[in-house]
Amino acid sequence: MKLPMSQIHTLHILNKTPEHPRFNECLAMMGPDDALVLTENGVTALWSTSKAALPKVFATKADLQARGLVAEANGATSVDYPELVDLTVQAKRVISW
Amino acid sequence: MKLPMSQIHTLHILNKTPEHPRFNECLAMMGPDDALVLTENGVTALWSTSKAALPKVFATKADLQARGLVAEANGATSVDYPELVDLTVQAKRVISW
């Protein structure tokens, strides 16, 4: 996998399911140069009816595997933890929801 | 305040705000002979746009006062803790959401 080389303004890290109020709050706050990573229970969103509302999205591989999911099948890019570190370095700032 | 003397089938105790997924789950599960008590942060629902969806409802007085609310103004019946005990005794069963 190749991460985007362009600068990310805000990296949003979202570890909540689509039913959690912070899930939609996060999506509403995303700017045009932002990126989204789904982690922990957040990865279930890729299989949910909420996935249509998602922008281009990353998801942590270990969390997908744990929950029996494969990211690529649903248009997301899976990242391992070193790649997650890269994303946080590339971003100007990080918000954990 | 006079509590209803009729038997309650299920008393639903709901301590979550309208944004929590269990809030709507609880409302959807209410049967015709059920009663609802809002406690803790649940009492904020009486002031929210979700209040239109509420059936006849009780709310704990101490929780209302703490949050600057008065139940009667919004069609709910406030109960103190002894009255909450009475409601649980009158009910055939109690579900805490």
Add this chain to the structure above:
Amino acid sequence: MSENTHNSFTLVITGAPYTTQAPQTALAFARAAIAKGHTIDRIFLYGDGVHLASSLTTPPSDETHWPNAWASFLSANRVPGVACVASALRRGLVDENEQKRHELTSSNLLAPFEIAGLGEWVEGNIKSSKTLYFHGGH
């Protein structure tokens, strides 16, 4: 069943103090139930609720000390207070027996709370008129 029927309760607390309001609401309920002549068969702490039984909790002096308030209630009314052993061990709550068994440096269970298994909760379910749950609000 009328308001005057005698009821016995098992109260299950699953929210931690100083994180959720659950132990506070449960205590207000328990005091009101006793005042009305009902019986509290036992308090069962489960999940994060086990933190209520810590002897090391030290809130600022102008805040209510919920573990001590609960311990006083339990002693005054001879109500057994039980923390689930599986929840407790995972969360760092141990009595002297568990301290010895697992060779730990100390114990931190507040008397009169005890540590026991889910069987205590099953018994409550069967014997009490009602088993009520006090969950955290998150």
Add this chain to the structure above:
Amino acid sequence: MSENTHNSFTLVITGAPYTTQAPQTALAFARAAIAKGHTIDRIFLYGDGVHLASSLTTPPSDETHWPNAWASFLSANRVPGVACVASALRRGLVDENEQKRHELTSSNLLAPFEIAGLGEWVEGNIKSSKTLYFHGGH
């Protein structure tokens, strides 16, 4: 900033082990950051996150012991691990100093974790390239 820039991180953990996944995800992140040549300036435990620093946590032997795993990481990489004193005291996590000051029967802070104030967090905010938060999922 490219992927190869050296960064320093302050990691804040606010979710408890065996209740949330936060300490696990944070440890996986911290290990990966170190492996990539970045620096972890400090770990700051806040709110329910302070339970990660308990010396009495005793999970079943076939489950990962997250406090011990974190303690090993901190020692091996000389990373300071700090639990917020206000969060810790309310939640029954105390070191020997706090034990004496508040006349408690025991202490339960796991080395090398320390107890300190929010000033440590503020310093992290100012000095680290990035401060990241690992919250519980509820």
Add this chain to the structure above:
Amino acid sequence: MTTLIVIDQAPYGLWAGREALDMAFSLATFDQPVSLLFTGAGVNWLRKGQTPDAIEQKSVERNLSAAPVFGIEQLLADEASCQRYGLSPDELIDGANMARGSSGLLASYTNVIFSN
């Protein structure tokens, strides 16, 4: 006395579901009739093929497979929630069945319990 234990949180990110399962096992051990209802994000407990090795947790799928052996009567999956999380009946682990988590279903149990 019949009990329905409800799990409405996704697995691995939060422990409450595991503790709900322990409650169900405990009731079954004491020969008390008990079933499990998975609803909301909780239906993600029932997806086949969970591999939590990389996050160092034990598989809840494996835990659940022991449920019938221990005497847990039913593993119910709320149908609307399964649709919301893209779970078709054939993707559910063995032993789980679709159900409508309506007030009618809940009314048929003496106790309905969440673990947190």
Add this chain to the structure above:
Amino acid sequence: MTTLIVIDQAPYGLWAGREALDMAFSLATFDQPVSLLFTGAGVNWLRKGQTPDAIEQKSVERNLSAAPVFGIEQLLADEASCQRYGLSPDELIDGANMARGSSGLLASYTNVIFSN
């Protein structure tokens, strides 16, 4: 460095908001610019007339009234959330102002932080 601390939980039922406020006070003490945004159920922090004596807690309304004295720059209330919880501007405690909690607002701070 400018920081926005976000409180999105109702008061008294959960402690996380209190711990978010402590973070804001701490930054202000060290002369770091900081503001608070109340959104979602968090706007209930800002309602006048809170009396938590009967639940044996300290008033968060009183805590908040000290915010300007300690150097916290702004108390912002998300407008849409206030409408959702029936809070008109004149019902807000002194010192709080309505704001649109949009991505534009968030983008103007170096750090945006939740306490849990």
